[in-house]
Amino acid sequence: MSHPILFDEEAIQxxxxxxxxxxxSKVFFLVDENTHEHCLVPLLQELGELGEMEVLEIEPGEASKSPEVLVQLWMALSDLRADRYSLLVNLGGGVVSDLGGMLAGTYMRGIPFVNFPTTVLSQVDASVGGKTGxxxxxxxxxVGLFLNPERVYVLNRFLETLPFEERRSGYAEMLKHGLIADREYWKQLLxxxxxxxLPDTIMIRKSIEIKSKVVEKDFRESGLRKILNFGxxxxxxxxxxxxxxxxPLLHGEAVALGMMGELLLSAEFAGMDKxxxxxxxxxxxxxxxxxEVTGDPERILEVVKQDKKNRKGEIFFTLLSDPGMVKQDIVVPESAIFNVIMRLQAW
Ligand SMILES: NC(=O)c1ccc[n+]([C@@H]2O[C@H](COP(=O)([O-])OP(=O)(O)OC[C@H]3O[C@@H](n4cnc5c(N)ncnc54)[C@H](O)[C@@H]3O)[C@@H](O)[C@H]2O)c1
Ligand SMILES: [Zn+2]
Incomplete structure (x- = not known):
C-alpha cells in the first residue's frame, strides 16, 4: 500500500x-456543515491542543464539488496564509475528500493532506485509490488528479451519526466488494x-483491502480496476x-439496483448459475x-449505451460467473439490457 490506513484508536495515536x-506551520480542516458538527467537534475534543489551526467549511452535497467552491477554497487558504508546510485534513464524505484532494494537490503546487472519511462510502471507496476531482x-x-493522501484515518464511530440511507448507500459498495472478490465476505455482509x-471495523477493513488490492495492481485504470465497475x-x-x-437515487442505491440487474445478466451471459x-x-x-427505478426504460438504455467502456457500438459489462469470480468485457445485446431494466422496474 502506498499510504498507511489506520483505524480507530491507532488512527488517533x-x-x-x-x-x-x-x-x-498550520493545520487546516476541511469539513461540511454536518461533519463540522458531528465529527470535527468531538475529534478536536479528543485531540486536545493542536497548535495553529483553521476550519474551512463547505455546504454539504455534490454541488460543492465545483470549480467555484475550489476557487473560494484556494482564496481562503491564501488569505489564511497557508504555506507549503501547512497540512490539509479532509474530514467528511467523498465530497470533502474529492474536493479536498484537488485543493491540496493544486494549492502552491501541492501541500500534504490526510483523509478522515466519515461516511461508509468514503471509508470503503473514496478514501482508497487516489482519485480526487x-x-x-x-x-x-x-477535472481531477490521481493523488494519494499521506494517511487515511478510519474511525468507525463517525458512522454513528450517519443517516440510514447514506449508510446503506455505502453498504451497497461493500456488497460489491464481496461479490467481485470474496464469497465468504459477501455471505457475511448479507x-x-x-x-x-453499523458495519464494524473488520468489515470496513476487508472492503478497503479488496479495493486496495485491485487498485494497487492497476492505479490508472487500464484493466483490472474495471472489476470495481460491477453493478x-x-x-x-x-x-x-x-x-x-x-x-435522485443515492449512488449506492443505484449501484444496488445495478448489481441486481447485472446479476441477472451474469446468468445469461457469464455462465453464472441461474x-x-x-x-x-x-x-x-x-x-x-x-x-424504485424511475424513468423511461428506453432512456435508461440510451444512457447505458453512452458508457465509456463501450466500443464500436457494442455494450460491454463486467459480470460474474459466480460470487467472487469476475468476467470482464462481456458484450451484452441491447434487448437483454432492456428486459432487465423492465424487470427491475417491476421488482
Ligand atoms: N475518489 C473516489 O474514488 C470516489 C469513490 C466513490 C465516490 N466518490 C465521490 O464521493 C462522493 C459521495 O461521497 P459520500 O457518499 O460520502 O457523500 P457526501 O460526502 O456528500 O456525504 C453524504 C452526506 O452525509 C453527510 N455526512 C458525512 N459524514 C457524516 C457523519 N459522520 N454524520 C452525519 N452526516 C454525515 C454529509 O454532510 C452529506 O450530507 C461523490 O461525489 C462521488 O463522486 C469518490
Ligand atoms: Zn460506486
Missing part, C-alpha cells in the same frame, strides 16, 4: 504522532442488518436518469426494497 513529528456542471469528476447496525454500468444509468426525473444469480439479486433487493 498516529495522527497525534504525525502532527508532532512533522511540525506543520470536481464536477463541471453535470459532468461528474471531469447477515448484517444495515437498518439497525455500475447499469447503476450509473439508473442514477443519471433518476436525477433527470427529479427523483438460481444463484436470482437468489443473490433477491438478497440485495431485500435490503433495498423501498428504492
Amino acid at each position: 498516529d495522527f497525534q504522532d504525525y502532527l508532532n513529528q512533522s511540525g506543520f 470536481i464536477n463541471l456542471d453535470h459532468l461528474k469528476n471531469r 447477515q448484517l442488518n444495515i437498518k439497525e447496525a 455500475h454500468t447499469l447503476g450509473h444509468a439508473l442514477e443519471t436518469v433518476s436525477h433527470e426525473e427529479g427523483e 438460481e444463484v444469480a436470482e437468489e443473490a439479486a433477491h438478497r440485495i433487493g431485500d435490503h433495498f426494497h423501498d428504492v
Whole structure:
C-alpha cells in the first residue's frame, strides 16, 4: 500500500504522532456543515491542543464539488496564509475528500493532506485509490488528479451519526466488494442488518483491502480496476436518469439496483448459475426494497449505451460467473439490457 490506513484508536495515536513529528506551520480542516458538527467537534475534543489551526467549511452535497467552491477554497487558504508546510485534513464524505484532494494537490503546487472519511462510502471507496476531482456542471469528476493522501484515518464511530440511507448507500459498495472478490465476505455482509447496525471495523477493513488490492495492481485504470465497475454500468444509468426525473437515487442505491440487474445478466451471459444469480439479486433487493427505478426504460438504455467502456457500438459489462469470480468485457445485446431494466422496474 502506498499510504498507511489506520483505524480507530491507532488512527488517533498516529495522527497525534504525525502532527508532532512533522511540525506543520498550520493545520487546516476541511469539513461540511454536518461533519463540522458531528465529527470535527468531538475529534478536536479528543485531540486536545493542536497548535495553529483553521476550519474551512463547505455546504454539504455534490454541488460543492465545483470549480467555484475550489476557487473560494484556494482564496481562503491564501488569505489564511497557508504555506507549503501547512497540512490539509479532509474530514467528511467523498465530497470533502474529492474536493479536498484537488485543493491540496493544486494549492502552491501541492501541500500534504490526510483523509478522515466519515461516511461508509468514503471509508470503503473514496478514501482508497487516489482519485480526487470536481464536477463541471453535470459532468461528474471531469477535472481531477490521481493523488494519494499521506494517511487515511478510519474511525468507525463517525458512522454513528450517519443517516440510514447514506449508510446503506455505502453498504451497497461493500456488497460489491464481496461479490467481485470474496464469497465468504459477501455471505457475511448479507447477515448484517444495515437498518439497525453499523458495519464494524473488520468489515470496513476487508472492503478497503479488496479495493486496495485491485487498485494497487492497476492505479490508472487500464484493466483490472474495471472489476470495481460491477453493478455500475447499469447503476450509473439508473442514477443519471433518476436525477433527470427529479427523483435522485443515492449512488449506492443505484449501484444496488445495478448489481441486481447485472446479476441477472451474469446468468445469461457469464455462465453464472441461474438460481444463484436470482437468489443473490433477491438478497440485495431485500435490503433495498423501498428504492424504485424511475424513468423511461428506453432512456435508461440510451444512457447505458453512452458508457465509456463501450466500443464500436457494442455494450460491454463486467459480470460474474459466480460470487467472487469476475468476467470482464462481456458484450451484452441491447434487448437483454432492456428486459432487465423492465424487470427491475417491476421488482
Ligand atoms: N475518489 C473516489 O474514488 C470516489 C469513490 C466513490 C465516490 N466518490 C465521490 O464521493 C462522493 C459521495 O461521497 P459520500 O457518499 O460520502 O457523500 P457526501 O460526502 O456528500 O456525504 C453524504 C452526506 O452525509 C453527510 N455526512 C458525512 N459524514 C457524516 C457523519 N459522520 N454524520 C452525519 N452526516 C454525515 C454529509 O454532510 C452529506 O450530507 C461523490 O461525489 C462521488 O463522486 C469518490
Ligand atoms: Zn460506486
